Amino acid sequence: MSRGRQARGRGHESPVWRRLSRQTAKTVTSYRLLEDGDHVMVCLSGGKDSYTLHELLHELKRRAPINFRLTAVHLDQVQPGYDGAPLKAWLEANSPAYEIVREDTYSTVVDLVPSGKSFCSACSRLRRGILYRTAERLGCNKIALGHHRDDALETLLMNLFYAGKLQAMPAIYRTDDGRFEVIRPMIECAEPDIIEHASLAAYPILPCNLCGSQSGLRRDAMTTLLDQLEVDNPNIRSVMLHALKQVNPSHLLDRDVAQVWLSRPSESTPSRPKTRAAAPSPSAEAAAGGTPSPSLVQLRKSRPL
Numbered sequence: 001m002s003r004g005r006q007a008r009g010r011g012h013e014s015p016v017w018r019r020l021s022r023q024t025a026k027t028v029t030s031y032r033l034l035e036d037g038d039h040v041m042v043c044l045s046g047g048k049d050s051y052t053l054h055e056l057l058h059e060l061k062r063r064a065p066i067n068f069r070l071t072a073v074h075l076d077q078v079q080p081g082y083d084g085a086p087l088k089a090w091l092e093a094n095s096p097a098y099e100i101v102r103e104d105t106y107s108t109v110v111d112l113v114p115s116g117k118s119f120c121s122a123c124s125r126l127r128r129g130i131l132y133r134t135a136e137r138l139g140c141n142k143i144a145l146g147h148h149r150d151d152a153l154e155t156l157l158m159n160l161f162y163a164g165k166l167q168a169m170p171a172i173y174r175t176d177d178g179r180f181e182v183i184r185p186m187i188e189c190a191e192p193d194i195i196e197h198a199s200l201a202a203y204p205i206l207p208c209n210l211c212g213s214q215s216g217l218r219r220d221a222m223t224t225l226l227d228q229l230e231v232d233n234p235n236i237r238s239v240m241l242h243a244l245k246q247v248n249p250s251h252l253l254d255r256d257v258a259q260v261w262l263s264r265p266s267e268s269t270p271s272r273p274k275t276r277a278a279a280p281s282p283s284a285e286a287a288a289g290g291t292p293s294p295s296l297v298q299l300r301k302s303r304p305l
Contacts, residue, residue: 143181
């Protein structure tokens with residue numbers, strides 16, 4: 001469904017919104033997440049992260065000198081007690097183009113997953129397949145997800161502790177079939193900022209009766225661990241995010257990675273600043289993005305986010 005001009009929501013004059021806007025613009029610039037002519041499917045689950053993502057991308061679209069399209073897509077998974085009316089009303093008021101797709105993945109997941117096991121993996125696979133089909137039907141070349149910094153760090157720890165591999169979440173990647181690029185514009189945004197903004201904006205949050213109904217999930221344990229570490233080091237999450245951007249392949253034990261690193265062209269050797277990782281100040285954040293792409297250089301000069 002397409003509508004007219006997007007309405008500007010509440011909570012958009014606050015310091016936390018400006019901080020989220022600056023960080024998202026920096027991430028989009030650094031990783032070249034958006035290009036002229038893109039058609040982006042914005043996945044809207046009804047949680048705080050996806051609402052915030054939706055508004056941040058529309059804010060960028062409003063200010064950027066490049067042209068790209070945004071279509072919000074919400075998947076109704078036919079969960080018991082689901083009431084999508086508040087979300088639909090919000091989309092009517094705030095999204096120029098949106099679609100609500102209804103498919104019963106809830107029953108399938110409950111039938112597939114043994115009692116006591118996490119629903120997350122099966123639910124994610126089913127949901128991903130539906131969203132990919134929807135993106136293809138809509139003619140989208142990119143899919144935007146609402147993962148943030150804390151999601152990336154928790155994923156890193158889960159893979160380290162339970163899967164035995166070093167893997168987090170990239171800002172951008174191409175799907176295995178090559179059809180789409182998946183982007184995470186908020187991957188460097190702090191979850192507490194998103195929580196604060198979502199409260200100010202009063203988004204109509206939809207509960208999840210799948211993962212939200214399960215206790216003792218491993219991801220919750222990673223959150224608890226990070227909270228405990230934060231008592232000793234208040235900047236632990238910022239330091240860990242910095243570490244994900246400062247990988248030293250020669251000091252790992254993966255022989256394939258080491259071989260690729262050793263065989264790289266000499267001109268591709270990165271130049272790293274020899275500075276101690278710390279939580280950046282607002283002024284440091286503004287200067288840390290390096291040389292922005294031409295589109296967002298103009299954006300920043302014309303109107304600061």
